[in-house]
Amino acid sequence: MGAETGSPDASPFGAPAAWTVGLVRRTGFATRASLGRRDGRATFAVVWVAYFLAYAVELDHLGRRGAATTGTDGGRSSAVDLVVASDPLALLTRRVAPFQYEPIALVTVGPVEYLFAPVNVAIGLGLAALVGVTLAVSVVAWRGPAACRIGAGAGAAAGIPGLLSGFVCCGPTLLLVIGVQASAGLLAVMQWFLPLAVLGLVATLLWVGSRVDPAAVA
């Protein structure tokens, strides 16, 4: 096990490649070790599902059905309904906004609607997994004092980039919610929120992983 942890005291300035490889291996091992524990798996599962649902809500793909009609337009008056686009393959990769793609199906279950956009499902599940793993490692590290070299506050902070990344989808609609007026600069920055969030999540995961002693976690 010690062989997989690398040298925790290696300096990034001395041997950058070796340090990076060691960091990744150490984080990978910490991740596997965390997901090998029940509390780690539970954290991952809850966060993964919750984050994906929040991402879908923020995209406006998931939500409560509105009240524009009283049920006689479009024939969607049944409790469960599925509408598939007439040409789903043509719509599948059609870009609506940065990192937002065209839905190809609408599922209605009672008062709840869900727009199924496959590319966004993949993005959402990927983001959710990154957030879930980061928080799982944080929680395991926090619950295992012998292994932990990060505090509870730092563990919670580790999830912040992931949570913020969920807002990247909304573009100007987010500004409407928080009441901030858009500018050219802000709109330009918002288009890079998602890749920046992914980088932030990966960096956070590497940081959390580097702070955990996998031997103690396992």
Next chain:
Amino acid sequence: MRFRGCVRPSHPRFGLYTVESEWYGMTHTRRAALAGVAALGAVGVAGCLGGGRDSFGGGTDTGESGADGGDGSTDTANGPPTVDAAYHVPYESDALVDESLDGGVGKDGIPSIEEPSFRPIGEVTYAEGLPVFGVVRNGAAKAYPQHVLSHHEIVNDEFDGEPVSVTYCPLTGTAQGFRRGDTTFGVSGRLVNSNLIMYDRGTESRWPQMLATGIDGPMTGATLDEFRVVWTTAEEWAARHPDSVVMTDDTGFLRRYENDPYGSYAPLGGYYARDRTMFPPLASPEEGHAKSVVIGARTDRGAVAFDKRTLLAERVLTGTVGEGGASVVAVADTGLSTGYVYRNPDDLPVAPDGEGYRVGAEGDAFAADALPLDPVLAFDAMWFAWAGFYPDTTFVGEHTGAGYGG
């Protein structure tokens, strides 16, 4: 308090003006060049208030698509039909391009509807007060639900074989119709003064919806052939036009159509109710709720705005197009909760007579949309948007609260 006057009565017509907008609680000031009746407004000016448009939208067509557009090159031949009579545009086209913003969705990110489907309006039951945009043209009546168009903004449709586009900008609360010829309009993804900038797929020229005037591309300076779209409610439109059809949400795309991403008109909420905007306006009026609704009309010489709620209450309002400009009169159509504007150069008295109006001392009563006067195309707009594009507009009525005025 009744107010009649300009947004900024003292603004310099040939100088610099200040724009104030809220920004983290601070006053944000920008400067932009004004050119009075700018070059845009001078293109194809008919020379008098009576020139060009002869009805609620039936302009004097130049005869060919894009024939009077911009540089007159063959690049404009594939563009939309234009008219000789230009609208007053108090900004240079370059200034408008500079002030335009990326709306965050990209070109055609908001997809226009290319093959709309319809059903008889009597077969559909909508929530009370649900806005629709009504068009009567070539003997056909159609209604376009606001909650569907808020997701698409443009419908490329036909009326008895005549290609038209019905357009809607949620952020400025404007619904306008344009003849489109053999081309179609799409959503460019950019905004100016919060207003949708359309592009035509024939020439790729850019057209801010409210201005109906090209600001970029081969047709810069050309004026679209515009027609009236009535902002009303589904039940009012169905009562007036029981044989009308209504556009369905079978658009070729899937959206959560019953959820307006910006807010709600019935009941009023979200963006449509707030006294602030998502994007900085070109100019800010000194009075009035940003989202109060005016019936706005513009000619080649200026612009006038009638507060819609005041008009519906008083039924007749009179004013001028710009300070000291030509006289106009606005009358309400209470059945559709809308209004119509007419030139009234002789200041003839106009008074309600039952459901209609009498013009002059004697004579028959006429429907609100059929007065024996020269009509000026008018449409609903949020006050901030109208005042932003036309800072020299006159305003008639009392400033009222947010909402569509019905």
